[in-house]
Structure formats: C-alpha cells, structure tokens
Amino acid sequence: MKRRVHDLAVMGGAPAFDEHLHVGRPNIGDRSRFLERMNNILDRRWLTNQGVYVNEFENRVAEFLGVRHCIAMCNGTVGLEIAIRALGLTGEVILPSFTFVATAHALQWQEITPVFCDIEPDGHCIDPLRVEEMITPRTSGIIGVHLWGAPCRIEELSEIARRRNLKLLFDASHAFGCSHLGKMIGSFGDCEVFSFHATKCVNTFEGGAVVTDDDGLAAKIRLMKNFGFQGYDNVIYIGTNGKMDEASAAMGLTSLESMGDFIAANKRNFEEYERELAKTPGVRLLPYDRDESRNFQYMVVEIDEERAGLNRDELLFVLHAERVLARRYFYPGCHRMEPYRSYFPHAGLLLPITEKVCRRVLSLPTGQAVGTEQVVIIADIIRVALSHAAEVRSRLSANTCHTEKV
Numbered sequence: 001m002k003r004r005v006h007d008l009a010v011m012g013g014a015p016a017f018d019e020h021l022h023v024g025r026p027n028i029g030d031r032s033r034f035l036e037r038m039n040n041i042l043d044r045r046w047l048t049n050q051g052v053y054v055n056e057f058e059n060r061v062a063e064f065l066g067v068r069h070c071i072a073m074c075n076g077t078v079g080l081e082i083a084i085r086a087l088g089l090t091g092e093v094i095l096p097s098f099t100f101v102a103t104a105h106a107l108q109w110q111e112i113t114p115v116f117c118d119i120e121p122d123g124h125c126i127d128p129l130r131v132e133e134m135i136t137p138r139t140s141g142i143i144g145v146h147l148w149g150a151p152c153r154i155e156e157l158s159e160i161a162r163r164r165n166l167k168l169l170f171d172a173s174h175a176f177g178c179s180h181l182g183k184m185i186g187s188f189g190d191c192e193v194f195s196f197h198a199t200k201c202v203n204t205f206e207g208g209a210v211v212t213d214d215d216g217l218a219a220k221i222r223l224m225k226n227f228g229f230q231g232y233d234n235v236i237y238i239g240t241n242g243k244m245d246e247a248s249a250a251m252g253l254t255s256l257e258s259m260g261d262f263i264a265a266n267k268r269n270f271e272e273y274e275r276e277l278a279k280t281p282g283v284r285l286l287p288y289d290r291d292e293s294r295n296f297q298y299m300v301v302e303i304d305e306e307r308a309g310l311n312r313d314e315l316l317f318v319l320h321a322e323r324v325l326a327r328r329y330f331y332p333g334c335h336r337m338e339p340y341r342s343y344f345p346h347a348g349l350l351l352p353i354t355e356k357v358c359r360r361v362l363s364l365p366t367g368q369a370v371g372t373e374q375v376v377i378i379a380d381i382i383r384v385a386l387s388h389a390a391e392v393r394s395r396l397s398a399n400t401c402h403t404e405k406v
C-alpha cells in the first residue's frame with residue numbers, strides 16, 4: 001500500500017509506528033556472556049578499583065586501537081575533565097561550538113574559557129583555518145571533536161598545535177572503531193577521550209576512557225582518576241574519582257565482542273537510508289570516506305529548506321507525529337546554551353557555518369534496535385512529506401501545535 005500525503009500522521013492519519021523509534025537506543029551484546037561476567041564479579045567480591053574486568057577492558061581497548069595506554073573512566077565527561085587537567089590547560093581553549101555540551105562544560109567546570117570556533121560545512125568538524133584566528137596569548141590548547149565518527153583535520157590541527165606550542169586533545173566520543181589514514185582514532189594529538197555512554201556504539205552503561213601514547217601523561221591521569229593515590233596511603237597529587245567499575249567493564253567487554261555486529265547493523269541501515277534518500281531534493285547525507293573504518297553510529301542528514309520545501313523543524317514535527325523520535329543534534333550549539341550564551345552573547349557572529357548547520361541537521365534512528373523495514377518507512381515518510389511540502393506546511397501552521405515544542 002503506497003503511502004500518500006493524507007496517510008501522514010500530521011495530516012490526520014495513524015502514526016506509522018506503534019512504538020517510538022529512538023536515536024541512540026543502546027546496542028546490547030551477548031546477554032549470557034554479560035550475565036556470566038556479572039556472576040563472576042559477585043563471586044570475586046571485587047566490584048571496583050581497578051578490578052580484573054577493568055584491566056582486561058583497558059588492555060583490549062589499547063590493543064584494538066594500537067595505543068600504549070588506555071585509562072578507563074566512569075564516563076567520558078570526567079575523562080575530558082581529567083585529560084584537560086593533566087595536560088595543564090589554562091586560560092583559553094579553542095573548540096567547536098557544534099558538539100555535545102560536555103566538551104565545553106569540561107573546560108568551564110575548571111574555569112578555563114571555552115573559545116568557540118566555527119566548523120567546516122562538509123564534515124561538521126572544527127575548521128583549522130578559523131582555529132588559527134582565535135589564538136590569543138591566553139590560549140593553551142585545542143580540542144577537536146571527531147563529530148559523527150569522522151576525523152577532524154588532524155594533520156592541520158597538529159601542525160598548528162606544534163607551531164604555536166599548544167596542547168591538542170581530541171574528543172573522540174563518537175569515533176570508537178573509526179580510522180584515519182588507516183590508523184585507528186585514539187593515538188592522535190596529546191591524548192584522545194572516548195565515551196562509552198549507553199548511546200554510543202560500544203557502551204559500558206556509563207563510561208569512558210583516555211587513551212595516549214605518552215607514558216608520563218598516562219601515569220598522571222591514572223593518579224588523578226584515583227584521588228591521587230600512589231600505593232595504599234600515599235597521595236601525591238590532587239585527584240578525583242574517575243574510576244570505571246567492574247559491572248561497566250563487564251558490559252564493555254561484552255560490547256567489544258559484539259562491536260562487529262553493531263557496526264554491521266548501523267552500516268546496513270546507513271546504506272538503506274542512502275538508497276532511499278539519495279535523490280530526495282533538499283536532503284543531504286554526509287559524505288564518508290569508504291577507505292576508512294567507520295562505525296555509522298550517527299545517521300545525520302541536512303535539510304535545506306529552500307530545496308526541500310519544509311524546514312528541519314517542520315520535518316522533525318512530521319517524524320515525531322509518526323513516533324520517529326529524530327533528534328536535532330547538536331542544536332542550538334554550545335554558544336547558545338548557558339552559561340556561554342550569557343558570557344559570550346555575540347559568539348554567533350564568528351560561527352556562521354555552525355549557525356547554519358544547527359538549523360539543518362537531523363539525526364535519524366539507527367542501531368541494532370532499528371531494522372531496514374523501519375528505515376524504508378522512515379525514508380518514505382520524509383519523501384512523501386517533502387513532495388507535498390506546501391500542503392504539509394499549511395496543515396502544520398493551521399495546527400495549534402507549535403513546531404518549537406519538539
């Protein structure tokens with residue numbers, strides 16, 4: 001049965017799905033392996049503090065990434081905070097505004113000023129040309145974010161950092177299992193930080209890791225994540241509690257074993273979306289490098305209102321009515337969130353690409369919990385809505401429901 005405009009839920013039809021489809025519904029690995037590990041943890045009565053599974057998880061991650069050190073953390077944000085502190089960042093640090101707010105908060109939390117830099121229109125990562133313009137005598141470092149798992153301009157950023165004597169850290173929260181020039185993301189810059197939050201490709205419920213080839217930095221980070229303890233009662237440094245617990249590591253090990261399946265499901269969905277949406281006017285899929293490893297964890301499209309006929313928020317409303325809970329990651333940009341909005345009310349003037357991309361991006365459901373039959377339906381909803389854009393728009397504006405509410 002062919003979907004027509006009047007079948008759309010916003011036009012009065014029944015929603016396409018009985019249950020909500022989410023972005024970032026967690027991938028679950030082999031349940032029996034996980035439960036077996038949980039039993040082992042209870043049998044050992046060793047629940048946290050560098051237990052067997054945390055050690056194993058760190059070793060497996062380091063080996064997989066080809067990096068000397070992996071320090072597991074309770075979450076990615078604390079990983080960023082500790083990495084920032086261990087690198088000795090102060091004053092100002094340059095980062096993109098187009099990222100999850102934790103990247104900026106990790107700086108501001110320790111009273112380092114985040115200086116928001118614009119991104120490149122194609123890949124959505126920080127633009128090295130703009131970075132150079134934002135450096136001041138107070139700048140101590142750069143944080144690049146490998147957004148959607150696609151690497152930043154690593155060579156250009158490394159060159160700037162070297163020449164201007166700045167530290168270079170990467171927020172690699174999205175990029176576990178992704179490569180750059182055939183080398184896994186994880187060993188670039190001074191260090192890289194992963195998140196293993198439930199919504200990420202590989203998850204530990206909550207969790208993260210700092211990875212680095214720098215022995216001295218790794219030692220410092222290990223101390224900092226355990227209150228600065230060196231041995232039983234010798235504190236040699238100010239630290240915090242950034243430890244990963246054994247249950248998280250058990251999930252992480254199980255998740256790592258199934259990573260191939262997670263990525264295969266994401267890739268299958270990505271290719272289905274690509275097939276279905278490639279020729280839809282006004283819908284742009286982000287390009288990706290087919291020679292590199294990608295985890296396809298984020299299914300991001302850009303909606304160009306002029307060509308599509310509907311803007312991103314209208315399309316979002318159409319999808320939500322069908323119970324497709326697409327998201328506007330990372331709208332509206334950190335610079336439009338508090339406290340940054342009040343601190344830097346004019347930041348947007350230097351962020352034209354960020355502002356434009358923020359109005360266009362839409363993250364669509366993917367992952368293990370989404371099947372290709374569902375992808376076909378989601379794509380069909382988008383095509384039908386856009387090919388009857390005028391009708392849909394007039395219905396939306398007639399409705400009392402306001403698109404800003406989504």
Ligand SMILES: *Cc1c(COP(=O)(O)O)cnc(C)c1O
Pocket residue numbers: 075076077078099100102103145171173174195196197206207208
């Ligand atoms: C998820 C995420 C984080 C934060 O990680 P948590 O593990 O949730 O603390 C940081 N930066 C980016 C870009 C993220 O997507």
